[in-house]
């Protein structure tokens with residue numbers, strides 16, 4: 093722990109790097125970064141400093157200084173990760189607010205790529221890529237979130253099922269010792285457009301750790317086409333199992349850009365863009381689908397989709413045109429309405445995981461069972477399924493959601509109990525992996541991954557021997 | 568507000584930061600909404616960050632004032648843009664500007680007020696106007712029993728008198744008899760917005776007495792800040808309170824000569840977001856000039872940057888915010904930026920002069936007065 097005068101001296105050094113107005117230990121400024129909506133799991137804590145570098149050289153100098161003094165650093169791009177990932181674990185941490193670094197370095201329509209700094213949000217990027225009829229792969233997160241941080245977290249599932257799940261091509265990262273590493277083809281040339289070919293897949297290797305490995309200052313990602321031809325369908329089902337065959341067909345034949353199975357009381361409201369509709373009169377689950385494509389292919393896809401709908405056992409729902417438009421915007425134009433879920437009861441909790449489509453109904457049943465066991469009422473239990481990979485049509489992102497009143501402290505306790513039970517149960521049932529390295533999830537997982545856990549720890553030790561990259565939640 | 572109610576609202580903030588930008592899909596453009604956040608950058612200057620500061624104060628973790636605290640809390644223009652966006656999206660009751668006023672009140676109770684705001688309170692105590700002016704703006708009632716009373720407000724009396732002049736001339740041109748208060752005191756808005764609630768009480772009592780005594784049935788305001796304060800903070804006086812633009816829309820047979828001028832209309836925060844008056848100013852303005860809409864308008868209008876005690880405390884920021892608005896008006900193809908608030912006009916005009924881009928700045932009543940045939 094530093095003494096007050098040491099703290100002031102340290103601050104002066106940092107201010108010499110980033111400018112006086114861009115580094116502070118002001119108590120109130122630090123307080124403003126102390127908590128996110130996941131505070132029932134990750135308690136509020138103030139960083140000791142907030143530092144706002146303007147470029148990678150400043151990032152490098154700050155990191156080296158922090159490394160020398162063994163001060164934890166929390167990179168923060170937009171802070172909207174909803175899992176407490178930018179809340180300090182250790183006393184005396186530096187919160188490295190990267191939002192000033194918000195340049196779009198390149199949009200390359202030929203290569204269909206964008207290279208961005210951490211402060212670039214999906215909204216900022218889309219505004220520019222639309223001119224080329226291109227878009228990034230979107231999360232269902234508000235378009236105020238950082239593209240770079242979202243992809244770097246490697247937990248992305250996206251609103252378009254045909255985008256696959258590897259959007260990141262290469263990046264540049266500053267390590268705690270001040271060295272800069274570049275991954276993929278970026279390491280060999282000025283062309284950052286290819287991920288593989290330089291030894292192992294380093295691009296993947298540095299992602300999705302608890303804490304981070306360093307600070308990513310620039311990232312190149314894929315862009316995807318925007319098509320003029322689009323059609324939206326909503327099909328109702330009474331249970332989770334019935335539509336799985338239908339979803340499989342859509343994925344296997346690569347037919348739909350967006351496919352989401354949601355219950356009629358939660359995410360559907362954001363998908364349609366209003367709270368004001370008789371959702372309770374709909375079938376319990378609604379499959380929302382968007383078909384797109386170039387002339388000829390679009391019509392052929394649409395024909396097939398319609399034939400699959402007929403045999404799906406579902407009921408086609410006639411929604412107002414504006415619901416369809418909102419779903420299109422939310423899926424392929426950056427989400428704004430998904431945050432409406434916070435308005436259901438005031439906060440939302442979920443366990444996000446990857447698993448096979450075939451287990452959908454089992455995940456749902458388990459979700460309900462565990463929730464009821466810990467005293468969470470049935471009407472708080474919600475569900476979201478999003479297939480994300482055409483290749484075999486099986487890989488899905490699942491969200492086991494609970495919407496609740498965030499100001500109800502007792503409910504927070506129930507949720508913690510729920511998590512504790514559910515992590516183990518899901519691991520027992522079988523999952524492909526977790527959506528994010530969030531609090532409480534890594535520990536039970538590491539217990540099961542054998543020697544890989546050791547390798548993982550040692551890998552981080554080499555990269556970050558002084559443990560400054562906010563890894564306190566686990567290693 | 569009760570402590571529990573405040574904390575509950577704070578706990579409901581999801582930190583999604585959608586309140587910092589205008590709705591994306593209508594324009595497919597990234598358009599910032601929060602002036603203080605955009606200017607200062609740290610999270611503390613955006614709504615979700617300020618809520619955390621408030622939480623720490625209420626929970627006793629923040630027990631000392633600091634430069635950052637005063638700046639973050641008092642550089643908020645209380646424009647309410649964040650709230651309009653938040654309620655659209657989340658529908659959770661996080662009444663942000665009200666919370667930020669509460670925060671200031673709490674801070675003032677602890678003695679954490681800005682000196683410049685305390686000075687304003689002192690000036691008001693001495694002169695009954697927010698600018699400490701000792702002279703009287705010259706205006707005479709045309710009929711001491713008139714049904715209409717024009718409450719002029721400090722800014723129109725002492726900083727942008729052309730607005731008050733225009734309003735009075737409009738009354739005359741229409742042959743409307745009016746009263747002005749012999750002893751008009753500051754409405755107290757600036758004190759209430761800066762957390763100095765106690766200091767405002769005497770002013771409110773005085774004005775209520777005077778207005779009651781006048782026997783007027785309708786009080787007309789050119790200042791939305793004063794109007795909002797009367798609506799929100801004053802007791803019901805049994806009189807009708809209207810904004811100048813509302814009053815003008817009622818006047819039948821307005822014979823105006825449309826000016827050959829492309830103008831953009833700037834929604835004043837208190838008039839639009841606080842009082843929901845969006846249509847009347849537009850309707851009036853359309854009669855007298857060619858109106859161009861700017862990208863950020865109505866509920867999602869960009870604030871001029873001067874409200875909430877910001878102009879007096881952080882003038883550089885206030886002017887930056889106004890310059891942003893002027894750029895937007897220019898982009899919309901306007902040669903003049905028209906508002907319906909003396910406070911906006913003052914700041915926007917100063918910014919236009921500073922920026923030197925030739926943008927003219929008016930209040931709606933000025934253009935109406937100009938275009939009214941004698």
Ligand SMILES: Cc1cc2nc3c(=O)[nH]c(=O)nc-3n(C[C@H](O)[C@H](O)[C@H](O)COP(=O)(O)OP(=O)(O)OC[C@H]3O[C@@H](n4cnc5c(N)ncnc54)[C@H](O)[C@@H]3O)c2cc1C
Pocket residue numbers: 166167168169170171172173174177178190210230231232233234237238239240241242243244245247248249250303304305306307308309430431433583
């Ligand atoms: C309503 C809602 C729905 C959501 N739905 C989705 C969804 O469908 N899919 C999805 O993927 N996400 C979703 N999210 C989560 C969220 O969008 C992502 O977690 C987010 O993109 C990451 O948050 P951020 O961009 O604000 O990054 P931050 O919060 O700033 O950072 C997140 C993590 O990355 C680290 N980090 C940040 N910047 C850097 C950097 N430059 N270098 C190294 N490490 C860094 C941080 O230290 C932290 O650990 C949703 C969020 C909300 C609010």
Ligand code: SF4
Pocket residue numbers: 579580581582583584585586587614615649652653654656657661
């Ligand atoms: S105030 Fe509302 S819009 Fe802003 S971050 Fe909080 S929940 Fe989101």
Ligand code: SF4
Pocket residue numbers: 600601602603604612613614642643644645646647648649650663664870
């Ligand atoms: S009231 Fe205006 S200035 Fe204050 S936080 Fe909200 S948007 Fe920003």
